């Protein structure tokens with residue numbers, strides 16, 4: 340449903356009869372629809388959990404606050420911290436259907452860094468070694484007061500006057516190249532910057548997504564401003580997008596959806612699948628049509644609920660996942676059902692397929708050999724799809 344067409348689309352529900360016998364086997368996605376990890380940066384293939392934080396169960400975060408000799412803190416840390424918590428952990432609880440509890444422990448005092456705020460070069464090209472030096476300095480400054488044992492993740496927040504700490508990169512280090520404290524090696528660290536004041540708490544969810552192995556879905560080529568690949572869907576693209584919940588593909592990759600909640604079509608034929616809204620717990624959340632070695636097309640149902648409460652266009656979202664494409668180069672690309680129009684500030688924010696007047700109900704990609712046709716929609720927004728793999 341596109342909200343500027345809401346009146347026309349309300350009651351046009353159709354029922355096309357009982358599903359017919361499927362011509363293809365429909366299986367869970369851990370089998371023939373699981374794309375390979377090709378070794379690109381933050382591949383959409385399976386995660387090697389030896390290198391990332393597994394976001395299932397309780398993940399314990401320690402948050403330390405730093406200030407600098409050139410720009411000492413004058414404000415209270417608790418005020419700053421309220422920008423991220425509890426919004427960030429609550430967002431994860433909803434997105435993960437309760438499977439992830441992010442337990443954040445703040446150490447409410449300022450730790451003075453040994454170097455001025457400009458020494459780490461955040462604004463003119465932060466390198467791995469400078470980023471590591473920043474984290475090392477912060478950990479050393481806090482070490483006497485903080486017991487780092489028992490924490491899986493480290494967050495570092497600078498004072499607001501430290502304008503030189505401009506953005507919020509995530510540090511991901513190979514084994515042995517992390518920063519150690521109290522016998523614990525931190526290989527995944529989020530260092531927040533002043534952009535956290537623009538993004539709000541969802542910057543925690545975006546950066547944590549990297550510590551969980553998710554790639555950037557905005558375009559590095561456009562400087563992060565264009566959002567040509569996924570628009571405002573999935574906050575690994577635009578953090579402030581209207582429908583920021585993680586794609587079903589990401590929820591499955593992270594272990595928040597079971598294998599059987601994604602249905603796989605990998606052989607030629609036609610089948611019917613009913614898909615439940617992504618925002619509700621349980622049921623089938625997506626159909627995955629694998630079309631080549633590294634590529635699959637995914638269809639999921641997005642509704643105005645939960646983390647997507649500000650969504651601009653509801654319905655069936657179709658996107659391509661390519662596990663051979665690097666982070667920031669478009670590993671996920673949303674298919675636009677309305678390519679000549681835009682909504683809520685981006686051409687893709689009205690991308691959903693739907694039934695009803697003014698809607699587009701069929702996606703047909705003859706090149707890739709995949710066709711997804713919306714057959715019916717229930718009162719609770721369960722969509723029955725006819726999926727053809729040629």
Ligand SMILES: [Zn+2]
Pocket residue numbers: 545546549554555
């Ligand atoms: Zn990012």
